[in-house]
Amino acid sequence: MSNSQEIINLCNKYVLNTYTRTPVVFERGKGAYIWDIEGQRYLDFFPGWAVSGMGHCHKRVVKAVKRQLKNIIHVSNNYYSEQQVILAERLSRDSFGGKVFFSNSGAEANEGAIKLARAYGQKEGRYKVISMYDSFHGRTLATLTATGQDKVKEGFAPLPEGFPHVTFNDIGSLKSAIDDKTAAVILEPIQGEGGINIADEDYIREVRTICNIKDIILIFDEVQSGIGRTGKLFCYEHYGILPDVMTLAKSLGGGFPIGAMVVSDKFADVLKPGMHASTFGGSPIVCAAANAVLDAIEKDKLLDNTERVGEYIGKHLKKLKRRFPKIIKEIRQKGLMIGIELYVEGNDVVKACFEKGLLINCTHGNVLRMMPPLVAKKGEVNRAIKILSEAMQNL
Numbered sequence: 001m002s003n004s005q006e007i008i009n010l011c012n013k014y015v016l017n018t019y020t021r022t023p024v025v026f027e028r029g030k031g032a033y034i035w036d037i038e039g040q041r042y043l044d045f046f047p048g049w050a051v052s053g054m055g056h057c058h059k060r061v062v063k064a065v066k067r068q069l070k071n072i073i074h075v076s077n078n079y080y081s082e083q084q085v086i087l088a089e090r091l092s093r094d095s096f097g098g099k100v101f102f103s104n105s106g107a108e109a110n111e112g113a114i115k116l117a118r119a120y121g122q123k124e125g126r127y128k129v130i131s132m133y134d135s136f137h138g139r140t141l142a143t144l145t146a147t148g149q150d151k152v153k154e155g156f157a158p159l160p161e162g163f164p165h166v167t168f169n170d171i172g173s174l175k176s177a178i179d180d181k182t183a184a185v186i187l188e189p190i191q192g193e194g195g196i197n198i199a200d201e202d203y204i205r206e207v208r209t210i211c212n213i214k215d216i217i218l219i220f221d222e223v224q225s226g227i228g229r230t231g232k233l234f235c236y237e238h239y240g241i242l243p244d245v246m247t248l249a250k251s252l253g254g255g256f257p258i259g260a261m262v263v264s265d266k267f268a269d270v271l272k273p274g275m276h277a278s279t280f281g282g283s284p285i286v287c288a289a290a291n292a293v294l295d296a297i298e299k300d301k302l303l304d305n306t307e308r309v310g311e312y313i314g315k316h317l318k319k320l321k322r323r324f325p326k327i328i329k330e331i332r333q334k335g336l337m338i339g340i341e342l343y344v345e346g347n348d349v350v351k352a353c354f355e356k357g358l359l360i361n362c363t364h365g366n367v368l369r370m371m372p373p374l375v376a377k378k379g380e381v382n383r384a385i386k387i388l389s390e391a392m393q394n395l
């Protein structure tokens with residue numbers, strides 16, 4: 001099979017039709033670039049829905065996985081394996097201590113956090129997990145219920161009980177939702193799918209204080225904002241507080257499927273043997289990949305690059321906003337997590353960029369989302385800005 005149309009036809013015939021797909025078949029990637037099957041090159045500023053945060057096929061990841069492949073691919077979790085414990089130690093040491101549970105995706109990491117919250121609250125009859133409107137936490141039944149967007153829930157009633165929603169960045173809304181059944185609050189410090197909405201520092205500090213006073217578990221969903229994306233290894237570091245639980249996935253595996261739930265010491269013994277498990281979670285291959293991602297961030301100083309390139313792109317986006325005041329409403333950015341809110345529909349811009357060889361995304365109807373890889377270079381930013389400005393020019 002070598003022709004795009006044949007592959008697309010087969011996909012339509014044999015793969016469940018749950019995604020809206022752009023008609024292109026990708027074959028190869030390197031750094032910030034990706035090539036389709038016809039050899040056409042695209043600059044990928046939304047690599048793999050934020051999974052390929054290191055860029056495509058990062059050499060450290062490829063090398064680590066190749067090395068691991070020669071030894072063993074899978075070890076089940078009733079035994080021990082070295083890469084898993086190395087990764088757990090690093091995540092614990094680089095965040096707020098405590099212990100780690102490994103899963104295969106962001107939704108599963110959040111599902112684990114919800115189960116932990118219920119298990120902790122059980123003896124006092126506390127089971128509610130408060131989440132935010134416009135949040136996104138995954139597609140399992142519990143995580144889609146926690147998600148603050150109706151569109152992901154349609155067709156799946158009845159939903160599990162105990163997931164009240166409150167307004168993001170509004171402390172009064174949270175205070176009035178907390179009751180004697182509240183076990184946890186889950187939030188994304190920057191809402192990704194919800195349109196790159198950044199939590200205020202005061203808000204997060206107040207949330208932390210309330211959770212301390214009421215013995216409520218504070219869960220940070222860093223599936224999208226974690227692993228260097230915002231210029232810090234974890235986004236919570238911008239806020240001068242520590243969450244009790246943090247969930248990770250996407251970029252953590254450098255393209256390999258891994259999720260993680262980091263649990264502070266206070267709650268690390270809530271889930272006992274037999275209460276939670278994953279067959280694939282934390283396998284040697286994905287942990288070797290994740291260890292290579294952390295190596296790359298540390299040794300190649302990718303947090304510095306994220307900050308530097310983030311500043312550079314921010315400067316250019318501000319210029320673009322001045323040039324297109326009737327198109328661009330607001331730019332929201334932390335490091336390389338970028339939302340450009342438009343006065344118009346975003347999909348037309350995404351399509352125009354695609355045709356000119358730039359991959360970006362649109363969320364919430366009118367927010368362009370760019371998540372360039374942490375290895376992005378200024379030259380690549382220049383190219384992206386040029387294409388974006390041409391696309392806006394032609395609107």
Ligand SMILES: Cc1ncc(COP(=O)(O)O)c(C=O)c1O
Nearest residue numbers: 105106107136137138192223224
């Ligand atoms: C903040 C956040 N949490 C959870 C998820 C779900 O992750 P996954 O698709 O790996 O299950 C996503 C996915 O977009 C996300 O952005």
